[in-house]
Amino acid sequence: MSEHSDFEGELTRALRRAGTAFEPDQHGLTLGGAARGRRMRRRSFTVTGGAAAVLLLAAGTAAVAGLPGGAARPVPPASSASPSAPGLTAPQLVAALTSHLTGLQVLDSEAIDTAESVRTGLPPRLSVTVDDGRGRALVTVTVNRLQAQEGHRSKTDCPAEPSATEICEQSRTADGGTLTLRRDQLPGGDPKRIWSASLDAPDGRWVNVSSYNFANMVDQNTTRAEPPLTVAQLGVIAADPVWRPAFEAIPAGGLTQVVPPPVLAGERIAAIVQPLLPAGAVADQLRPTADNLHLRVNTGGVDVHLRDWRKPPMGTPADEFAGAERLADGTLLLARTEPFGGPSYRNVVVLLRPDRLRVTVSALNPPVVEGRTPVSTPVLTLDQVRALALAVVAEAAPLP
Template structure:
């Protein structure tokens, strides 16, 4: 299975398209305007990013036995409990980084009986750990990977990893959030590699975040590769309990402890000027909706919000993204756009919805005010972005979407 860098993830590409690329308004405009859903899709697509970086080594004393770790993590015969604090966490001096081969050995020792082939790994010296393999328990080959990194305890990122994604945004067969005895949060998601389900490749994942900020991400598929491989079995090999045991193994936490620490980057919105409250974005969106639609469901997070509305002719998904300080991107995102008397730039687009959704329609109005405040509003002809259409057109007309994007109510957030 190929090793992917986090920047190759859908979320990263979408965010990059939103903030750095663009060209003319007609150049792949759906990809740019769909970036309004970055915040809402973040939970799903972070799980899609394979980790590239370093990994910590481990010598195994047999499957199910004590782990003898060469980076200061325990001693022969010492218990390797899930909840115990790792040695590096108790020490002010980080242990030496571990190798990719050691991570491979760790993974092999933690998997149930079966054949492990096509292993790849990177060590923790680069700031993240990653190991992947193809596993066959006799019921068919399955790709499997484990990623290791750090998150700031109590941060928004940690909270997102520890939250099940919204079903309206992420196709899934189920998601479960478990709190372990040591306070670690584990999210087990049974989803799909392709949101449009054009191929029935299942992706099941387990993301563990500890109170200390150690993050372990396990992904498995019911095919021998993440993409471009035939489905080889009905389901991935590890059920929810086995995913928990693999993700919660203390060996991974000790490996994370060897990842070099970097100074925390300033968070957007620390001064209250960059971030926009999801609750306020949602409230503003609802207030600007036309009177002929009924709000069936709603959600707001960060600078993103969505509602599902019904005008009596079927459900329609409507989303908005509110971003400050986007003035520098005007040349990329609004080339050739309409300019209003007050200097606001407005671009409109009518086209297909998400790739693979036959008959899907997405209508968008993108606006940028002179102070750099950007409002992107999109409506779909279905109750979610990834489901088959429930109606011919979105519930909101282009004129109504324009009224939402240019509504004066946004001024209090700009």
């Protein structure tokens, strides 16, 4: 197995342990289903003890106070919520989290509320970008209803064998549930860190709270040495009963994800890409899926991903396309060479079409092979990656 595969597999497993909200593509490590998440932009504000967005319980009701730009909004109290209750809105979800973030500056927030969760089949979840003066970072929450047949112990069990890269502790809660605290890091000196707390309650309620040392899920470039919240702090957030209305709004039978048809099938992407490869390039291990393609070119990797960007995935910077090249039809284009885990580099071209279709094409350098000199140049030049991206976006169907 190549070093690329080891690295990508470890990161994928760590992200999955950190919560089902974020299922990265095996090779591109970009968000998938979260692209349909409801994005909520909030101007920057600092959460302090008095000015925080907090849940105020009074006379059997709750209100969200202190959110910038608006008055208090009602929140159903945990004690009175029922499966027919409206659950939690996106502002209420974000306020429930920010009430725990005293001293952190909240720069951005986004959420999938319970109404959208039922409509799309994605679990309620939210993400905030924070900064404590040591660098920006993501904090995320996912709420789900786990079914007995899912064997959900696998989501919360600590590894049987201790590991220096997986520090895991478990404790029992008063109602007989399990609280799992994890600190995950990648092997080989990779700087990514994911701290998480998962509450697995007897009634099927599953709440995951994760803190990362990077600020967005797209490039996952580290922005600080460690996540901003400790696992103990994450455990307090996960155990907060404020998440119960979101859980109870999920149908008893669980969620069924609605998958839209691809705008360009993986097989067609492969047919477009292969003739455009440079002379002498040998492509093998072709793995096309809906809207995605991974192929190995001269032992390096080339990835193509298409996403509906009308609702960007969680953790995406608001100014991602600031300074982008604007093509004649209004499509925005970004091109860059960037590090990608340890000794790896990749050339990346990102296109955003006027209808908000986002196409990402990237090329990695060949993996390090023992006894050979590392190759630091990606298998395709930036110009070649650009040509591939333009060819793909030209043929992709309009978004429905």
